Amino acid sequence: MSTYRPGEFHSFEGGGKNYLYLVPSAAIFELEDLSTAILGLLHDREMTGDQVTAELTSRGYAAPDIQETLEELHQAHAIATGEGFIEPRLEIPQQPFPLQTVVMNVTNQCNLSCSYCYEYGEDKISTPDGKTKFMSAETAQSTVDFLLDQSPGRRMVHLTFFGGETLLNFPVVKSTIEYARNKAQEQGKYIDFSMTTNATMLTSEIISFLAENNVGVTVSIDGPKESNDQFRVFHNGKGSYDVIAPKIKELVTVHRSRPIGARVTLTAQVVDVKKIFRHLTDEMGFDEVGFAPVTTSPVRLYAIGNNGLDKVLAQFTELAEEYLEYALENRHHGFSNVNDTLQELHQGVSKAYPCGAGLGLLGVSPSGDIGLCHRFVDSPSGKLGHIDTGIDREAQMEHLNRGHINTKYDCHTCWARPVCSGGCYHEAFVRYGDTGHANLHYCDWIRGWTDVCLRVYGEIASRNPKYLERFDERKAI
Numbered sequence: 177m178s179t180y181r182p183g184e185f186h187s188f189e190g191g192g193k194n195y196l197y198l199v200p201s202a203a204i205f206e207l208e209d210l211s212t213a214i215l216g217l218l219h220d221r222e223m224t225g226d227q228v229t230a231e232l233t234s235r236g237y238a239a240p241d242i243q244e245t246l247e248e249l250h251q252a253h254a255i256a257t258g259e260g261f262i263e264p265r266l267e268i269p270q271q272p273f274p275l276q277t278v279v280m281n282v283t284n285q286c287n288l289s290c291s292y293c294y295e296y297g298e299d300k301i302s303t304p305d306g307k308t309k310f311m312s313a314e315t316a317q318s319t320v321d322f323l324l325d326q327s328p329g330r331r332m333v334h335l336t337f338f339g340g341e342t343l344l345n346f347p348v349v350k351s352t353i354e355y356a357r358n359k360a361q362e363q364g365k366y367i368d369f370s371m372t373t374n375a376t377m378l379t380s381e382i383i384s385f386l387a388e389n390n391v392g393v394t395v396s397i398d399g400p401k402e403s404n405d406q407f408r409v410f411h412n413g414k415g416s417y418d419v420i421a422p423k424i425k426e427l428v429t430v431h432r433s434r435p436i437g438a439r440v441t442l443t444a445q446v447v448d449v450k451k452i453f454r455h456l457t458d459e460m461g462f463d464e465v466g467f468a469p470v471t472t473s474p475v476r477l478y479a480i481g482n483n484g485l486d487k488v489l490a491q492f493t494e495l496a497e498e499y500l501e502y503a504l505e506n507r508h509h510g511f512s513n514v515n516d517t518l519q520e521l522h523q524g525v526s527k528a529y530p531c532g533a534g535l536g537l538l539g540v541s542p543s544g545d546i547g548l549c550h551r552f553v554d555s556p557s558g559k560l561g562h563i564d565t566g567i568d569r570e571a572q573m574e575h576l577n578r579g580h581i582n583t584k585y586d587c588h589t590c591w592a593r594p595v596c597s598g599g600c601y602h603e604a605f606v607r608y609g610d611t612g613h614a615n616l617h618y619c620d621w622i623r624g625w626t627d628v629c630l631r632v633y634g635e636i637a638s639r640n641p642k643y644l645e646r647f648d649e650r651k652a653i
């Protein structure tokens with residue numbers, strides 16, 4: 177006779193219904209009355225099927241229904257039998273893994289001097305001394321060839337232009353797009369282009385080019401003038417807001433072929449999420465706004481401590497509730513942090529790695545060095561070869577072993593691991609000196625935020641399930 181006990185899940189409520197987020201499968205499971213009753217019984221003890229049946233028939237449930245529901249819960253791993261629960265392990269993907277995205281650092285120079293910047297600030301890990309500061313057109317073209325060559329089996333690949341300030345090397349961005357489009361066409365592939373910029377150098381000519389070439393644009397901006405100018409300043413200390421505001425308004429008016437996104441860095445001094453969101457959408461016209469707490473060592477003045485993170489979570493929750501209201505009316509809401517998490521929850525994503533860095537995504541420095549991602553280029557840690565000599569497979573395998581969820585023992589009992597998988601390698605390196613370390617300083621934040629998104633998901637699933645169809649399409653790694 178089998179003895180049942182609870183499996184590994186996180187329970188939540190949404191729209192008056194009870195749900196389980198099943199950790200081993202990353203599936204979301206709606207609970208009927210009877211399943212809720214069974215899980216309630218097994219909450220703090222183990223019971224045999226007969227004991228469960230005896231208890232629940234006395235409460236008016238039919239024995240065959242109890243047996244059937246027990247079986248269903250067992251198959252879903254919501255309840256477990258046997259000696260110990262064997263957690264399904266995620267494998268290291270077969271190598272060589274086809275490349276999906278290259279982030280091309282066309283320059284490591286910047287005309288701003290944001291003190292929190294990981295590239296120039298106190299937590300800088302790159303050592304580009306003696307190497308070129310601006311990528312040449314030839315290196316950019318070799319990088320395109322490398323991307324097309326290393327992505328067998330993929331019809332569509334992504335090229336993201338990044339910096340420093342990307343537009344300091346606009347001529348190379350321009351020539352690379354033309355080259356890449358022709359090369360991709362010859363090979364029957366499609367290249368999608370995007371870029372990140374601080375918007376200070378946008379001109380009407382550049383905006384028209386980006387619109388005509390369907391380049392996705394993300395602007396780094398920290399909200400209204402008083403927040404943005406706290407850190408986003410020119411080398412002479414002058415704030416950048418007054419320079420970028422009119423340029424951004426022209427960008428969002430002229431470039432209508434793709435949503436224009438804003439990326440906000442939250443610091444101890446800049447945490448007013450709702451106000452920033454309202455300003456960037458209603459006043460500046462951005463279609464999407466994503467927020468990320470600053471990546472830094474905890475001793476920095478701008479680091480967000482635990483109290484700050486609690487405050488951010490409270491404001492994220494308020495904004496997520498607004499997102500929910502919009503979703504129930506099938507209206508667009510540009511809070512991309514919710515959107516991205518709902519997409520992963522809907523698709524049942526269970527990550528062996530926190531992101532695609534070093535696997536489907538690589539960064540390339542101005543001199544052609546390959547790094548785990550854009551944050552590791554020109555840094556001895558996370559170096560994975562050079563575009564002329566290819567990927568250093570030994571270093572890549574070392575990274576894939578080190579960064580895998582199986583090696584992050586602290587995460588093995590955490591219900592949020594399918595979406596977190598230990599968190600950003602760069603943050604781990606800055607905090608713990610090890611890309612493979614779990615980001616244990618923000619677990620409460622991650623679990624709190626994932627719970628908020630699960631509740632939003634459950635509410636939409638109960639009240640407007642059709643809205644979730646937009647998340648059916650699988651996102652590229």
Ligand code: SF4
Nearest residue numbers: 587590593596598619
């Ligand atoms: S880093 Fe923390 S929140 Fe993320 S999976 Fe590990 S234990 Fe969970």
Ligand code: SF4
Nearest residue numbers: 531533549600601602
């Ligand atoms: S390592 Fe961090 S910064 Fe780099 S791609 Fe992954 S999440 Fe982004």
